[in-house]
Structures are given as C-alpha cells and as structure tokens.
Amino acid sequence: MATVSKEDYLSVIFKNLDDKNEVKANVIAEKLSISNAAVTDMLKKLSNEDLVIYEKYKSIKLTENGFLYAKNMVRRHRIWEMFLHQVVGIPWDKVHEEAEKLEHSSSDYLINKIEEMLNFPEFDPHGDPIPAKDLKLPKQKKSVKLSLMKINQKGRVVRVNDFDNEFLSYISKIGIELNAKLKVKEIREFDKSMHILVGNKDWNISQKIADNIFIEIIDKGNL
Amino acid sequence: MATVSKEDYLSVIFKNLDDKNEVKANVIAEKLSISNAAVTDMLKKLSNEDLVIYEKYKSIKLTENGFLYAKNMVRRHRIWEMFLHQVVGIPWDKVHEEAEKLEHSSSDYLINKIEEMLNFPEFDPHGDPIPAKDLKLPKQKKSVKLSLMKINQKGRVVRVNDFDNEFLSYISKIGIELNAKLKVKEIREFDKSMHILVGNKDWNISQKIADNIFIEIIDKGNL
DNA sequence: CTTTTAATTTAAGCTTACTTAAATTAAAAA
DNA sequence: TTTTTAATTTAAGTAAGCTTAAATTAAAAG
Numbered sequence: 141m142a143t144v145s146k147e148d149y150l151s152v153i154f155k156n157l158d159d160k161n162e163v164k165a166n167v168i169a170e171k172l173s174i175s176n177a178a179v180t181d182m183l184k185k186l187s188n189e190d191l192v193i194y195e196k197y198k199s200i201k202l203t204e205n206g207f208l209y210a211k212n213m214v215r216r217h218r219i220w221e222m223f224l225h226q227v228v229g230i231p232w233d234k235v236h237e238e239a240e241k242l243e244h245s246s247s248d249y250l251i252n253k254i255e256e257m258l259n260f261p262e263f264d265p266h267g268d269p270i271p272a273k274d275l276k277l278p279k280q281k282k283s284v285k286l287s288l289m290k291i292n293q294k295g296r297v298v299r300v301n302d303f304d305n306e307f308l309s310y311i312s313k314i315g316i317e318l319n320a321k322l323k324v325k326e327i328r329e330f331d332k333s334m335h336i337l338v339g340n341k342d343w344n345i346s347q348k349i350a351d352n353i354f355i356e357i358i359d360k361g362n363l
Numbered sequence: 364m365a366t367v368s369k370e371d372y373l374s375v376i377f378k379n380l381d382d383k384n385e386v387k388a389n390v391i392a393e394k395l396s397i398s399n400a401a402v403t404d405m406l407k408k409l410s411n412e413d414l415v416i417y418e419k420y421k422s423i424k425l426t427e428n429g430f431l432y433a434k435n436m437v438r439r440h441r442i443w444e445m446f447l448h449q450v451v452g453i454p455w456d457k458v459h460e461e462a463e464k465l466e467h468s469s470s471d472y473l474i475n476k477i478e479e480m481l482n483f484p485e486f487d488p489h490g491d492p493i494p495a496k497d498l499k500l501p502k503q504k505k506s507v508k509l510s511l512m513k514i515n516q517k518g519r520v521v522r523v524n525d526f527d528n529e530f531l532s533y534i535s536k537i538g539i540e541l542n543a544k545l546k547v548k549e550i551r552e553f554d555k556s557m558h559i560l561v562g563n564k565d566w567n568i569s570q571k572i573a574d575n576i577f578i579e580i581i582d583k584g585n586l
Numbered sequence: 587c588t589t590t591t592a593a594t595t596t597a598a599g600c601t602t603a604c605t606t607a608a609a610t611t612a613a614a615a616a
Numbered sequence: 617t618t619t620t621t622a623a624t625t626t627a628a629g630t631a632a633g634c635t636t637a638a639a640t641t642a643a644a645a646g
Contacts, residue, residue, distance in 0.1 A: 176602050180625055197624060228476050241468040250461050253451050401634055403595055420594060486620060
C-alpha cells in the first residue's frame, strides 16, 4: 500500500540517484530528517513491494515499478506547481511547499484534468521538466550554470534550483525569472561573486546564488 | 497536533450535531467506519486538545475551538469543490471525493488565494453554503424538499445533498442542476414517487431521490 | 422497580513509522 | 595487512490509530 511516507521515500531516492542510479541509505535519512534505522526499516518494506532493490549494506536502487512510481510523483508535484503559479497566482517561492502536500492527495484522474486545463505544459515554474502521462520527459534546452559564464556573455534563464524558499524569493526580487535575459558585467576572482545586469538594473550576486541558476547562452541581440 | 484523522473526526462531529448540538459516539463510529472503542480513544485526545467536550457515557459536544476548526474544514472542502467544478471542470459527482483528500493538504493561505480567485463564492456546486474567512455562513434561500411539493407547484433547485455519487450522477443526467427549474406533474401515493418536468422533459423519480433535492418554490413564470 | 438491551468503556494486542543505543560490516587510512 | 572510521543493521521501545472481546453503565421496556 502506498502511504504518504512511502511516497516521500521514493521521491527522495529518485531525486538523489547518482551516476550509477544508486543512493546511499545515509542520504535518504538526511533528506527526510530521520534516523538511519528508520530508513533500513522502510527499505525492507519497499523491497517487499518491489519498489526498490535492497541488499544489506549496499546502496539502494529503484526497480522498474519504483521508477514509474517516483516519476509519477514528480509529475504530480510539477503539475501542481504549474497550476498554483499560473492559475492561482501563488508566487514562485511558495509553490514548492504547497505542491509538496498536494502531491500526496490527488488522483491521477485529477492530475490529468489539471494538465489538460494547462494545455500540457512541458516545464514547471522553475524550468524543471514535467513528465508526460506516459512518464516520458520533454527535452531540455542546453544550459550552463550562471556561475560558469564569462564576462560580457549574455543569456536567458531556463531553470533555477528550487532548493530554498529564501533563494527563490531573493532572485525573484532582483528580476530573475524564467526567460529573463541577463548579462555578466564583472566577476570578482577572490570570492567568485558576480556583477550582473538583469533588465536595466545591476546586481551583485554570490557564487552560491549563481550556482543555482541555469542559463541558455545567447550570442546575438541586445539586453 | 492536527492530523488527517483528527480532522475527519471533527468534520463528522460537526456535520452530525443534533438539535442540542450533540452527537453520540455511536454515530461517529458508523460514519467513519471504525469501532466504538477507537472513537472513545480519540475523543479523549481531542478533549485534551480542547476541541471537544467529553464526559464518560455522555454525548459529545464541540468546544469553541472545535467549532472553529470544523467550520474551517467545511470551508476548505467547499472551496475546493467549487474550484474543481468551475475552474478545472470536474463533474458534479466527482468533486466531493477529490475535495475530501485535498482539504487535509492545503494551507489557509492557499485556500484564501483560491477563494479570492473564485471571487468569494457563497455556495458550492451542491448549493451548500461556504463559510467565509471569518467562518460566518452566508444566508441560504428558504427551500423545501422536492418530496414535499404538491402537484403543479413549480420551483428552482437551490441545493442537493451530496451523500452519494450515483445519486448526483443520476440527477445530473436527467437535467437537475443548481438553478434548474422544474414542475411537479403527478404524485403516486402508494410509493410517493413523482412525475416531474425538468426543462422540457418528463421523468419519474423515487421518493428517495426527491428527499435529497431542495427547491425554492416559485409562483410566477412559466417553465 | 427490576430486567433487558444498547451504548460505551476498558483491556489487551496489532501495525506503521519512528526513536536511541549497541552491534556489526564495509571502506578508508595507516 | 591491520586499524580506524563511517555507514548500516539489529534490538528494544514509543506514539498514533486502529482491532476484538469482555466489562460496565445508562436508557428503555416490562
């Protein structure tokens, strides 16, 4: 049986898979703010339900079923985010935590209806791809971290990490939103902080900020 | 702490208060499909949290806090129903069970936003009043059960009970919706079934159906 | 007023999802 | 290769929200 708790485990596992498609139990415990012992417990249950591959002392993998379940959770989450942002008008930095609750309480029927109403969006308000009904992901535009851009390069915001509300709220305040154009004006080597132009305003941003904004470089056109 | 389970208890208690503003533990158990022993257990907890007034072997009352909490649950439920029906286009007979899940997973902030977006509706898709932010109920139009109408009386549907999906789905199919006009053409005494005119079509409905539809009688005008 | 019936409570036990503390294992460092 | 460290598991225990069965109480019927 799928409970809120199990759904959270599957989501966390999915989002933290490494290059070998594995996660350490360790990581799951941290992300969910629970003890390692609790994770061991639950992994045995998820394994019995054919959702994860679990062997003592080894890293965790998802089964085929587990992958499908987790992707569907991502789908629910991102469709809710899109809906809350576009239709209800909830600001960028608040949609994540509302969607976090709603994703456990909505039938596939409802999600499909909402998706239809939104005209089958491909990306959520943070630029993350929304899995389709068949759980396939749309292609994403090539992008680089803002922190890796060079002086005088221009680009368009295509994705931001939604790891922290304060971060989202801050970048939103300085005019950084999806598709916003910006230009790198200075980079200070000693702390890698940047001076950027967003619209017609100048801002200083730390490396940590720039690490979480993804840009599609544009060569032509003015800012 | 407010859990899904506690919220369900409070909702059921609120919806089943008698003329003395009391409910028997018995009734709660039936409505929630759980044992009486479980109800006793939970009532003690709710009492400790100052949500219900509980004394051994006596009927249950809500405290001031309990009333507020329960009314807010009703508010959440009905705003979700309205939203799902009007904005997402979910049919009449399906909104109830979706709202039943969503009502536990939405912040007051979100509910207020949705309410604003809907332009502060007073009644949900079944004609039930939606408590405002201050939890006050809008005034309802005077209405009578369809089953109590006389031959040749005309009226307008102002509310239906949403106790059963099949019922809602059926009456929707025969053209009965909020504000629909109808006229009683015949009443068969032996089973109290009725012959009614809805729009320009005739239908036979059982007493059980007619018991769950509420009508505002209209004297003038044609059908 | 006493008996019967129905509602309620108590008691013991279960499952889920957690906790802490101790034991074990695997991986990294010496 | 041995030792140390870090990750993981086991064991024992807890709280929430249920269950069934037995005991108690209140209300209804005689």
